[in-house]
Amino acid sequence: MLRSLLDTLKCSALAALLAGASAQVHADTFAIENVTVLPMTAAASPLKQTTVVVRDGRIAAIGPAKSVTVPAQARRIDGTGKWLMPSLSDMHVHFPNERMLDLVARAMGGNGMPGVTLDTADLSAPYVAMGVLQIVNASAMSEDVGRRREIESGRVLGPHMALAAMVDGAKPIWPPGMTRVAANAADGRQVVRDIKAEGYDLVKVYSKLDFDTFSAIVAEARQQGLKVMGHLPARGEGLTEKLFQPGFDLVAHAEEFGWQSKDMSDADIQRYVTAVKRNGTSLVSTLTTNEIIARQARDPSVLQGRPEYKYVHPALYMFWTHNNRYVTSATPERIARLEAVVDFNRRLIRAFVQAGITVLPGTDTIIPGQVAGVALHEELKALVDAGMSKEQVLVAATRQSAEFLGVLADRGTLEQGKRADLLLLDADPLADIVNTRKIAAVIANGRYLPASELKTMLDQLVQRYSTALPAAKSE
Numbered sequence: 001m002l003r004s005l006l007d008t009l010k011c012s013a014l015a016a017l018l019a020g021a022s023a024q025v026h027a028d029t030f031a032i033e034n035v036t037v038l039p040m041t042a043a044a045s046p047l048k049q050t051t052v053v054v055r056d057g058r059i060a061a062i063g064p065a066k067s068v069t070v071p072a073q074a075r076r077i078d079g080t081g082k083w084l085m086p087s088l089s090d091m092h093v094h095f096p097n098e099r100m101l102d103l104v105a106r107a108m109g110g111n112g113m114p115g116v117t118l119d120t121a122d123l124s125a126p127y128v129a130m131g132v133l134q135i136v137n138a139s140a141m142s143e144d145v146g147r148r149r150e151i152e153s154g155r156v157l158g159p160h161m162a163l164a165a166m167v168d169g170a171k172p173i174w175p176p177g178m179t180r181v182a183a184n185a186a187d188g189r190q191v192v193r194d195i196k197a198e199g200y201d202l203v204k205v206y207s208k209l210d211f212d213t214f215s216a217i218v219a220e221a222r223q224q225g226l227k228v229m230g231h232l233p234a235r236g237e238g239l240t241e242k243l244f245q246p247g248f249d250l251v252a253h254a255e256e257f258g259w260q261s262k263d264m265s266d267a268d269i270q271r272y273v274t275a276v277k278r279n280g281t282s283l284v285s286t287l288t289t290n291e292i293i294a295r296q297a298r299d300p301s302v303l304q305g306r307p308e309y310k311y312v313h314p315a316l317y318m319f320w321t322h323n324n325r326y327v328t329s330a331t332p333e334r335i336a337r338l339e340a341v342v343d344f345n346r347r348l349i350r351a352f353v354q355a356g357i358t359v360l361p362g363t364d365t366i367i368p369g370q371v372a373g374v375a376l377h378e379e380l381k382a383l384v385d386a387g388m389s390k391e392q393v394l395v396a397a398t399r400q401s402a403e404f405l406g407v408l409a410d411r412g413t414l415e416q417g418k419r420a421d422l423l424l425l426d427a428d429p430l431a432d433i434v435n436t437r438k439i440a441a442v443i444a445n446g447r448y449l450p451a452s453e454l455k456t457m458l459d460q461l462v463q464r465y466s467t468a469l470p471a472a473k474s475e
């Protein structure tokens with residue numbers, strides 16, 4: 001039976017049909033005229049009074065008005081006084097699913113959350129509305145392999161999702177099913193081959209791996225052509241420099257280095273700079289992650305009242321307010337350490353950037369206080385406050401993130417032929433980084449979504465979420 005199915009799949013007519021199945025869904029043709037373009041290419045500076053034509057999801061033409069032919073059927077959008085740039089990337093998020101909620105709820109001693117459903121379009125809406133059209137899902141599960149295709153095919157409006165499957169040591173921090181477990185080098189190599197075969201993009205290494213297993217995973221991933229991102233295991237074992245082996249591509253948090261250091265000193269930071277730079281490893285910042293963790297440990301009321309919190313599914317929000325270990329475990333000593341980490345992270349990022357190490361923005365969204373899409377804009381501001389230039393931050397959130405993920409040929413800069421994943425802004429983000437939030441329109445895979453439409457999308461989301469969890473109303 002299986003044999004004959006495989007034979008059928010080899011039939012050339014079917015193969016042709018399958019190849020053509022990814023037809024374009026958005027036939028929108030439009031031109032944005034007289035706009036200032038921030039191409040985010042290595043060489044190009046801002047292009048003033050430019051016309052950009054979008055057709056079939058791609059940038060069909062870009063140039064001065066007199067040199068660009070706008071197709072007759074194209075909608076014309078006045079870009080006067082506006083800025084057009086590539087959409088943004090969040091290089092570290094967690095995109096939840098029902099099974100993940102059940103696993104985590106049971107690990108906390110509950111009975112799972114059988115009544116809760118999570119909708120991919122709903123979870124995606126805040127990312128889209130904030131112009132964050134590329135994310136790295138740092139605890140991807142098999143559900144996400146299907147979701148990624150729903151989004152890529154255009155059936156669901158959402159961000160491009162790079163999938164990182166998690167692997168931890170024999171006593172994993174997160175429940176098996178959400179993470180994979182590898183107790184030794186042989187396990188580790190097999191886990192990597194499974195991750196590859198099941199269709200993930202990256203391997204996410206986690207805190208409890210022992211050094212030999214970590215090393216085997218990194219070596220196997222390199223052989224399999226999978227990138228490795230993650231935590232720094234073997235805390236307190238004095239092995240930090242040895243973790244930076246060929247194939248270890250991306251550290252998931254600045255904070256990871258803080259856990260490797262006894263005193264979070266500048267001297268240690270210089271050692272880390274040397275090891276990371278030599279290995280060509282990059283870093284995901286997650287500055288705001290530690291900032292919001294420290295703030296909620298000191299004062300849990302920061303998790304109440306912000307209008308953006310309504311974009312969080314009520315079942316997830318309950319984890320913020322009812323099962324929040326940052327709050328329940330807060331002691332004066334812990335709060336002091338959390339605040340020291342915030343300071344350490346800023347020093348580390350400054351040193352990394354000065355040394356020419358690539359720092360990419362990420363938020364660890366799902367962490368209490370981090371709202372999808374919204375948190376990325378806050379992270380960009382935090383990076384500028386930590387000492388990166390506005391241009392460095394914008395390049396990191398666009399071109400460099402796409403380059404890291406191997407998708408730069410498709411997106412990440414604003415150039416002819418690239419996918420039209422764009423952000424139209426009412427103010428110049430190079431003048432003030434908070435202007436990334438002044439969104440006039442998001443262009444997602446060539447689909448033009450003006451601010452009014454994005455607002456309606458979020459209003460409807462808030463409405464749905466307000467009735468998504470009836471049992472929680474008594475709260």
Ligand SMILES: [Zn+2]
Nearest residue numbers: 092094138364
């Ligand atoms: Zn994370």
